[in-house]
Amino acid sequence: MDRSKNKKDRSFLREIPILILVALVLSFLLQTFVARVYLIPSESMEPTLHGCPGCTGDRIVVEKIGYRFHDPQPGDVVVFRGPDSWSQDFVSTRSDNVVVRGIQEIGSYVGLVAPDENDLVKRVIATGGQTVECCDEQGRVLVDGTPIDEPYIEMDFPFVPDRLTCSTDAKSGRCFGPVTVPEGNLWVMGDNRSNSADSRYHVNDERQGTIPVDNVIGKAQFIVLPPGRMGGIDSPEIQN
Template sequence: MNDGDSAGKHRAGGADEETAGNSQAEKESSQAEKEKKPRSFWRELPILILVALVLSFLLQTFIGRVYLIPSESMEPTLHGCPGCTGDRIVVEKISYRFGDPQPGDVVVFRGPESWSENYTSRRSSNAVIRGAQELGSLVGLVPPDENDLVKRVIATGGQTVECCDDQGRVLVDGEPLTEPYVTMDYPFTPGVQTCDTALKSGRCFGPVTVPEGNLWVMGDNRSNSADSRFHVYDELQGTIPVDNVIGKATFIVLPPTRWGTISSPDIQQQ
């Protein structure tokens, strides 16, 4: 009896151990299956959004950004006329990390103090909404709260710019510029309305010597652009610091009917 009971106990114990082993194996298998299961989309979504926002911030800060053209000062190159759909342009920020803007380039820049006297903030007076707008600006969802302008570079530091020669052309260091992009300008009629007649042409200005590290900029729509000529009596003689330049306008992305590159011709005769 004792031997039989002992054997029975050993068999029962072995069965219990086997059952326990199987249970542990099943648990481990179940745990492994759980670990292999892909994470829920809703759990990953916040991570994906965060990564997208960080990438957008880096892109907008160091590579390029899209800007809306709000005015007609660069017509016909860039559309911003009243009642029409303003162009959205890509402004790349890489070129000027390795060199300065050149005559003929179309640039976006932060307006100096005298250029921003009539600028009003686009931000809400509500602190919460304003904070959300500032955050949106960092990732490119909201325009920056600054007076960003777009014009074409006409002359750079050390050059002397003025208008006009006897054909009404802008001169840089005494040489006339080739400006195929200008289609709208003030009247200039030799012998009738020039820079020397009693009724002077609206084209006339200067001469102005551009300080080193600055640029003289003008709109392609010469008769409707508050550019360097308009600010010639400020502390910078109408010029803008190169440090204010955000980047070079390179491409029109909207509307689709206007897709294309933005020309930056060599306007100074060699």
């Protein structure tokens, strides 16, 4: 009886490395082709997504399949690879120690560590062929001359009719454009309009601040951690 039990124990112990390897391979395949967990490291999407240097940021699930069949739509929150012109200030956060760097890379695949890439998260505001600008008399963003509905905005630059607008001597920080988005590109902005280095900050580059649709990694669907913030990420129809 004891010998049989010992054989079973040894057999199970031999299977553990195989089980771990299979789990790692499945995790790699799922995160490469289906969905990946990302850590939000900055405040640019507050209050939709929480993050800041040194704090516990939201972990979000980014789904990668849907955009193989259709392009991102206005209102979608997307993760994308920053174009070269957006990468000038990117500094690697990985350790020079090989072992520590390996642990950091593994951690990034389960959302415990931010990816060491210039991957950014913003909201799609306008798509190819549309003209985007700010602002109308109420301080709203316009797409093709029509104000869009943005219920997720809580933080923005001041806009005071007749005193601080886009036509007064003292201009509001909201003002930009007009910019016509090239076909195959997107105009993206952070929900925290007063603290987001988004398309507005890159209007002088070769794409006028827009990003190629091909750079989009996937759509942010859920907040999975911390527990108190778990839930879906809204993608409202902002262009009525």
